[in-house]
Amino acid sequence: MNKMKSNLAMVMVCIILGFVLTIHFKTINETLGDSKNPAMRSKELAVELESFKQEKELLENELESLDIKVKQYESEASKESVYVNELSKELLKYRVLSGYEALKGPGVRITIDDPDRDVYYGENTSYIINNYDYLLQLISALNITGAEGIAINGQRYTSYTEIINIGGNHLNVNGISISTPIVIETIGNQENLYNSLQMKGGVLWNLKFAECKVDVVRDDNIKIPKYNKIREFEFATPINDVSN
């Protein structure tokens, strides 16, 4: 009888051990793909990332030199006629409005990070990313206060910018995934921006109440990158407006 029991216990332990080992290897294989272990995979990725980074920098430089060329053509043409000069000034303005110009100026930088406390059971791992409504509210509040330009983790906020959580611990902004800490940079009247963010009951107050780490600093030299993506209208067509 006793032997039966111990045998049974043995079988149970073996089954559990088997399951655990299977799950372990399955998870590792899913994350690693063909590589043998995490250290190797991370080395491979590091090499790939380095080459991607270089490629990106190269392309950015190329784009910049092309931009300079286009601007040269514009300024040359501007010298020839006043009308062209006016046109290119207008063009610059609308390029700023649509997000295709990098900007600089005085403003504030807001850094928001998750609380230090342990994650509760049933909760996803990042508080901010699960409550990204706060970010929508924050950006709306900044705009009401008169922000002239906003960037979230280096992504320019344009009229097309979405902030969505498509699962996991990151948000998609302009189709690029970002994760905590969230850094929002904004150009505008420093005092107004700073003071409005301190409002009791405001977004940052609520985030602080939820034990998030919030930091607001004034910076006289905020730089906001431009939007680096082509947008073509597929569905919308401009129509001649009588009031234009």
Next chain:
Amino acid sequence: MKDNKFTSILILLICIVIGLGINREFSQIGEMSLYVPLSSVSSMEETKENYESEISNLKEMIDERQQEILKWEQTIEIEDKEAVLKEDLLKYKAQAGYETLSGPGIRIRIGDKLLEKAISGNIDNDLIHDMDVLNIINDLKAAGAEAISINGERLIYNTGIQCGGPVVLVNQKSITAPFVISAIGDAEQLYASVNALDTYGYVLKNVWKLDVETIISDNIYIPRAKKIIEFKYLKPIEEGE
């Protein structure tokens, strides 16, 4: 007695084999002499994906610029140069929201709850708030909306939407419920983004029982922005800076 001994030896052997196996598994990692958590591997994968999409975006931008340069090279007459600039201006104006647009899309009307009696007893839950509008608009943008307006106010990059008591302020103008949000884009995707199960719009309609109605139309008209923006603080960064 003999039987017992045999079993013991068998177990010992199995343990040795498993022990060796596990040892091998760990010593492999040990060879690299560092411990890498899986979470850091998957975050690196994410960074890689980011780089890939950024690079393809940059390539498209470069293509466009090259075409633009080609256009400039072909123009000699000042009139042609004007035409090139005008075309560009129209494009950027439309992107910035300063051109009236029309196209297929959807129109959503969201109003306060129609029922006389508050379900939860809290009137706040019966009303439509700035937060609801912000969320719906964010979902529309994610579904690829090309232009959005609320009660005829075109949304541009710095449009704030804020509760102002009985009204909601959009572009510093007060608008009141029911809110009519128009969006141009892929009508079916836009429709799904507010009506599919578990979307924000679905919850507003079916859980909070607000008055949400969506129609698909082939001809949505979205007026241009009228807000005049003067920049006081920002400066474009000169190239090469």
